[in-house]
Every structure is written in structure tokens, then in C-alpha cells.
Amino acid sequence: MGALNSAVRIRHDLHYRLTEARKRTDDLFKIVREEAMYDRPIAERHRIIFYVGHVESFDWNLLAQRAFGLQSFNESFDKLFAFGIDPVGGGLPIDQPSDWPKREEIDAYNARLRDELDQAVARTLANPSEGHPLLLSMIEVAIEHRLMHAETLAYMLHQLPAGRKVRAPKEPVWKTARAKSHLVDIPAGTATLGLKHGDNAEFGWDNEFEGAEAFVPGFAIDTYNVMNRDFLQFMQAGGYQNRGLWSDEAWKWKNEDGISHPTFWRREGNLWMYRTMFGDIQLPLDWPVYVSHAEATAYAKWLGRKLPSEEQFHRAAYGTSEDGVERDYPWGNEAPNEKYGNFDFQHWDPSPVGAYPRGASAFGVHDIVGNGWEWTRTVFEPFPGFEPMSFYPGYSANFFDGKHYVMKGGSPRTAACMLRRSFRNWFQPHYPYVYATFRCVED
Numbered sequence: 336m337g338a339l340n341s342a343v344r345i346r347h348d349l350h351y352r353l354t355e356a357r358k359r360t361d362d363l364f365k366i367v368r369e370e371a372m373y374d375r376p377i378a379e380r381h382r383i384i385f386y387v388g389h390v391e392s393f394d395w396n397l398l399a400q401r402a403f404g405l406q407s408f409n410e411s412f413d414k415l416f417a418f419g420i421d422p423v424g425g426g427l428p429i430d431q432p433s434d435w436p437k438r439e440e441i442d443a444y445n446a447r448l449r450d451e452l453d454q455a456v457a458r459t460l461a462n463p464s465e466g467h468p469l470l471l472s473m474i475e476v477a478i479e480h481r482l483m484h485a486e487t488l489a490y491m492l493h494q495l496p497a498g499r500k501v502r503a504p505k506e507p508v509w510k511t512a513r514a515k516s517h518l519v520d521i522p523a524g525t526a527t528l529g530l531k532h533g534d535n536a537e538f539g540w541d542n543e544f545e546g547a548e549a550f551v552p553g554f555a556i557d558t559y560n561v562m563n564r565d566f567l568q569f570m571q572a573g574g575y576q577n578r579g580l581w582s583d584e585a586w587k588w589k590n591e592d593g594i595s596h597p598t599f600w601r602r603e604g605n606l607w608m609y610r611t612m613f614g615d616i617q618l619p620l621d622w623p624v625y626v627s628h629a630e631a632t633a634y635a636k637w638l639g640r641k642l643p644s645e646e647q648f649h650r651a652a653y654g655t656s657e658d659g660v661e662r663d664y665p666w667g668n669e670a671p672n673e674k675y676g677n678f679d680f681q682h683w684d685p686s687p688v689g690a691y692p693r694g695a696s697a698f699g700v701h702d703i704v705g706n707g708w709e710w711t712r713t714v715f716e717p718f719p720g721f722e723p724m725s726f727y728p729g730y731s732a733n734f735f736d737g738k739h740y741v742m743k744g745g746s747p748r749t750a751a752c753m754l755r756r757s758f759r760n761w762f763q764p765h766y767p768y769v770y771a772t773f774r775c776v777e778d
């Protein structure tokens with residue numbers, strides 16, 4: 336009976352988490368002024384209104400028929416809101432605001448959809464012997480898919496002019512001592528990547544399996560992220576004009592798109608300004624620099640260094656001086672909370688590097704989870720033993736094209752559940768809007 340009760344409780348928690356995740360996306364859309372709902376802040380992406388329908392229709396398309404046998408009540412909306420855009424080399428979308436349904440129609444679709452799903456979820460979760468064998472994983476997928484959009488939508492809304500947004504409460508004034516970064520030695524040792532099937536009931540996306548140990552030779556890594564201050568020096572030294580620092584593809588992209596500074600920066604007279612979520616401020620020199628993979632790679636090369644590999648990231652973040660002993664999180668095994676880093680929607684923007692000393696890893700590497708995803712030099716590929724999820728086969732497999740790089744860690748807008756050690760994020764190297772920073776290694 337005890338086991339049955341706890342199974343029901345876990346299932347009930349899942350429904351609660353789905354409801355909480357919905358609040359995240361609801362809150363996010365509330366920062367968009369009504370007149371800006373049909374804007375397209377990033378040329379390569381859909382208009383904002385698409386995502387209002389998408390985060391709901393995704394759940395419906397995933398669960399309704401497959402898990403609960405529910406019939407569609409609006410097939411055209413199910414299709415219209417089904418897919419986002421991954422802008423690799425394609426043309427720009429040309430749809431007009433008038434091509435999209437009215438907000439009221441979408442709100443009505445969303446409300447009915449949530450209501451029908453909630454009833455089915457509650458009914459099915461109350462009885463552990465009922466439902467699709469993969470039901471729990473499917474609901475986890477719905478939750479994390481939505482939370483990922485809560486983050487990537489923040490990147491998109493970041494590019495929406497401040498006047499088109501409802502300003503959030505004031506951001507904190509940080510009183511962080513100026514950090515001095517240096518290289519710290521990480522001794523050779525093993526790192527556990529990914530999750531293993533069968534060990535426990537932990538949820539992971541398909542690309543997190545099959546987990547395995549990797550031996551990582553010794554190397555040295557920056558104790559702090561590269562800051563805006565550091566990146567300014569790279570720019571002043573002519574980094575963007577130095578052909579030798581860029582791959583052929585990156586050089587072409589940089590020139591064609593006229594890239595000469597990080598996307599979050601803007602020149603105003605003699606000053607560099609920084610675009611925060613709700614307005615421009617003078618460039619905060621001690622914030623981690625947010626740049627594309629191509630820019631991060633050029634900077635590392637300028638110093639004769641590299642970006643870390645995915646395995647090196649794991650060693651620096653989770654390894655300890657006792658080989659074979661790894662932590663769940665850089666700071667230890669305690670679940671993520673506000674003592675340990677800038678993540679889980681606490682802030683809209685970065686904090687100064689080193690603002691969370693208690694979150695440092697066993698080797699004294701700061702902010703390695705939180706305050707910005709960290710670029711690695713590892714191309715996103717499947718782990719040996721990878722199998723796509725039957726109910727979402729393209730989630731990872733569509734991106735194993737050699738054109739995406741692994742990011743690890745997490746940003747201010749990454750949900751706590753996705754700060755797990757095995758979670759892998761990925762982006763293409765020239766997409767400049769991501770909350771991604773980096774640090775360098777010598778190996």
C-alpha cells in the first residue's frame with residue numbers, strides 16, 4: 336500500500352509541475368504589451384503569437400490522442416501551432432500578422448485544451464495501473480518542452496524593444512567584489528556523462544542516454560566566465576578583424592551579417608551600452624559576456640586557448656579531488672536554490688561573475704551552472720546507445736547534423752529541473768541571441 340501511495344503521489348506531483356510550468360509561460364506572455372503580440376522580434380523566428388498557441392498545442396498533439404484517446408476539437412489550430420523554426424540556412428518567414436488567428440480565438444482554444452487535458456491527466460494519474468506505459472515520460476516531456484520555451488522565448492522577448500514590454504519589478508543592485516579569473520588545474524579523472532537506463536526512474540531526454548564514463552586527461556580552466564571587460568579587450572585588439580581567429584564559415588557569417596560586437600551590446604557616442612531585458616544600461620564590465628559560439632571560439636583562439644569539451648566541462652563542474660566521486664551539482668548534492676546560482680527564473684539578466692561563491696565547484700570554478708549557458712567545442716552528437724523517443728523522434732535526431740554545438744550549465748532563465756548533470760543543450764554556432772557565455776581551457 337505504501338508503494339502504491341507513493342506512486343500516486345509522484346503522479347500527482349507531475350500534474351502539479353505541469354500546472355506550475357504553465358504559470359511560467361503565462362507570466363512571460365504578460366510582459367508583452369497587447370499591441371506587440373503579433374511582432375516578430377527575431378527575423379528568423381515566428382511571431383510571438385505563434386508561441387502562445389504552440390506551448391499548448393504541443394501538449395495536446397503529444398498527449399490527447401496518444402495517451403488519453405481524446406479527439407481533436409480544432410485540427411487546424413493543432414497543425415498551425417505545431418512546429419517552431421530552427422534557423423539553419425533557410426529563408427526568412429514572410430507571413431503577415433493578419434495571417435494569424437485573433438488572440439481571443441487562441442485563448443479560447445488554449446482554455447478548452449487545458450481543461451480537457453487536465454481532466455484526463457487527473458483521472459489517469461489517480462490510478463497507477465491506468466494509462467499509456469510511457470505516460471509519465473510524456474508528461475515530463477510536456478513540462479520540460481514548455482520550460483525550455485519559457486527560456487527561448489525570453490531570448491526572443493529580449494530582442495523586443497523595451498517600449499513594447501511591460502516593465503518587470505526593478506532588478507537588484509549587485510554588490511559583488513571584483514573577481515580575478517585565473518586558470519585552475521583539473522587533474523585527470525573520470526567524468527560520467529548522461530544517464531543510464533534502469534539505474535533509477537529519473538527522467539531524461541533521448542540525447543542523455545546511454546550514460547557512460549569518460550576518462551579526461553588533466554587540463555586547466557578559467558575559474559570565472561569571460562567578462563564583458565575581457566571581451567572588450569579582444570575587440571580593441573582587433574579580434575573581429577583578425578582573419579586567423581575565425582573559421583571560413585564564421586568569417587563569412589561575420590562579414591555577411593556585419594557582426595562587429597556582441598549582439599547584446601550597442602554603441603552610443605563614446606559609450607558601450609548593454610541591452611538588458613527591460614532597457615539599456617551602461618555596459619556592465621563584470622557580467623559574463625553573452626556571445627555566439629563563433630565569437631567565443633575566436634576569443635579563445637586569440638589567447639591560444641580553446642573552449643572546453645563536454646567531458647572537460649563535466650570534470651570541472653562535477654568532479655572532485657577523489658577520482659570516481661562526482662557531485663550532482665557543482666556545489667554538492669543539494670537541489671538547486673537561490674544560494675547557489677543565477678538560474679530558475681530568479682532574474683531577467685546576468686549577475687556579476689562570482690556573485691554566488693557558494694555555488695563554486697570542488698575545484699573552485701564559479702558560476703559553471705547558471706548565469707549563462709557555457710559553450711563547449713563538442714559537436715552535438717548522440718551518445719553510443721542513443722535511441723530516439725518513440726513519441727517525439729525528432730527532438731534530438733533532427734539536430735545531429737554536425738552544425739550544432741553542445742552547451743552545458745544553465746542561464747538565469749533555465750528551470751531548476753534542467754540543471755541536472757546529464758542535461759544537454761545545443762545551438763548552432765552563429766545564432767547570437769542565446770544566453771550563452773564561455774570560459775577557456777588549456778589542455
Ligand SMILES: [Fe+2]
Pocket residue numbers: 389393419480484
Ligand atoms: Fe516547441
